[in-house]
Amino acid sequence: MNMMHEIVKEWLEQEKIDLFIGYKVVDGHPLPCFFTRENIDDVDNLVESKARYPLEKIAAKVYSTHPEMKIGILARDCNQRALNVLYVWNQLDPEKIETVGINCCPSPAREHADCSYLEREPSGPLKTLIGIENNLKPEQAEVYSQEERFKRWSYEFEKCIKCYGCRNICPVCFCKECSLEHSDLIKKGELPVEIPIFHLVRAVHMAGRCIDCGLCEDACPANIPLRLLYREVNQITARLFDYRAGTDSGQSPFSILGENVTLEPMSL
Amino acid sequence: MDYQMVPSICPYCGVGCGVLLEVIDGKLAGTLPLKTHPNNEGKLCIKGWNLHEHVVSDNRLLFPLVKEEGRFREVAWDEAIEISAKRLKAIIEEFGPDSVGVLTSAKMTNEANYLIQKFSRAAIGTNNVDHCARL
Numbered sequence A: 001m002n003m004m005h006e007i008v009k010e011w012l013e014q015e016k017i018d019l020f021i022g023y024k025v026v027d028g029h030p031l032p033c034f035f036t037r038e039n040i041d042d043v044d045n046l047v048e049s050k051a052r053y054p055l056e057k058i059a060a061k062v063y064s065t066h067p068e069m070k071i072g073i074l075a076r077d078c079n080q081r082a083l084n085v086l087y088v089w090n091q092l093d094p095e096k097i098e099t100v101g102i103n104c105c106p107s108p109a110r111e112h113a114d115c116s117y118l119e120r121e122p123s124g125p126l127k128t129l130i131g132i133e134n135n136l137k138p139e140q141a142e143v144y145s146q147e148e149r150f151k152r153w154s155y156e157f158e159k160c161i162k163c164y165g166c167r168n169i170c171p172v173c174f175c176k177e178c179s180l181e182h183s184d185l186i187k188k189g190e191l192p193v194e195i196p197i198f199h200l201v202r203a204v205h206m207a208g209r210c211i212d213c214g215l216c217e218d219a220c221p222a223n224i225p226l227r228l229l230y231r232e233v234n235q236i237t238a239r240l241f242d243y244r245a246g247t248d249s250g251q252s253p254f255s256i257l258g259e260n261v262t263l264e265p266m267s268l
Numbered sequence B: 001m002d003y004q005m006v007p008s009i010c011p012y013c014g015v016g017c018g019v020l021l022e023v024i025d026g027k028l029a030g031t032l033p034l035k036t037h038p039n040n041e042g043k044l045c046i047k048g049w050n051l052h053e054h055v056v057s058d059n060r061l062l063f064p065l066v067k068e069e070g071r072f073r074e075v076a077w078d079e080a081i082e083i084s085a086k087r088l089k090a091i092i093e094e095f096g097p098d099s100v101g102v103l104t105s106a107k108m109t110n111e112a113n114y115l116i117q118k119f120s121r122a123a124i125g126t127n128n129v130d131h132c133a134r135l
């Protein structure tokens, strides 16, 4: 039993939480798992897991049907940021959530880390030549001329198989009616997707919402640098509105979009 | 509330991606990619992502139906098998075994598919067997 087990057991016993969402190894695979008071010895099997799943999305699912439940969550930094976004959009009640923070992405302050996002494979020669490398920082992607940048992004977007995995796995995608299924915007049953509409529609919706967890890119069968794309739009949001999703309080500036306010395109 | 994540394999095609079936209070509620499965490494195609839908679909056939005078009637398995056998026999006698074609399914096990091809070749006597994954 380690410290994490002790804390979770104590919280369950003291009824601080009714269930704890963490990971447990089943047949060699770390899987999201619910730990409860009734089955408290099982908490000894709680692990951190390098593979990340959107635990907070699962919590939001529980909240939608059992709003009275007090939920504990194993939280890396990305989970914590996603939780903050879910709170401000009323998908979860912060009063009902307790988190156990765990080691996360490496930083100067943190050498060791447990995260599935750590070891990205370097891009192959074709992608380096005509595509966009996944590991680039936004400023590095901006060195290409506009024309070349569009060509390179188009190469990436053309690979999309329209699996909707990027949306399905995303912890902060929770709209009941998704624009990516709106027949006026996206044609049904056609591949390749319209370029760049499909990806830009999602990118625009992620501005001020994406918390840069990288789960979408992890789930993308076409290895499209989605995280970089949403980083770009979030940089614009930060520059124009001084808003950072997941850390700043309040809903994103785009929540005011509607009848009274329109966003005129402005030169950046 | 009861919540289970059940690891399984996507039955839709030969890739055999690892999936996680989300079971809430005993009901299949969603599918996630199994991140640590060597075949798909946390990725799925659109069929895999919506795997649970063909189990919970309202259109799913749960019992045999016999069409009589344009309308479907629910029947027991024995009766359904008897009717099928009689009609198949009559068709084979009149038009020969190659007048029958058998479509099997990618959503069944290897063993079930083996049985069906055996049934087509040995019982009916035709090589007309095909499969939806042979697109």
Ligand code: SF4
Pocket (backbone or CB within 6 Å): A166, A169, A170, A171, A172, A173, A206, A209, A210, A211, A212, A213, A214, A215, A216, A217, A226, A227, A230
């Ligand atoms: S990185 Fe991807 S999955 Fe994560 S919040 Fe942003 S869009 Fe969603």
Ligand code: SF4
Pocket (backbone or CB within 6 Å): A159, A160, A161, A162, A163, A164, A165, A166, A167, A216, A219, A220, A221, A222, A223, A224, A226
């Ligand atoms: S996950 Fe990748 S392939 Fe699937 S819809 Fe999103 S961008 Fe396209």
Ligand code: SF4
Pocket (backbone or CB within 6 Å): B010, B011, B012, B013, B014, B015, B016, B017, B040, B044, B045, B046, B047, B048, B049
């Ligand atoms: S998820 Fe798609 S690619 Fe994977 S096994 Fe199922 S049908 Fe095949």
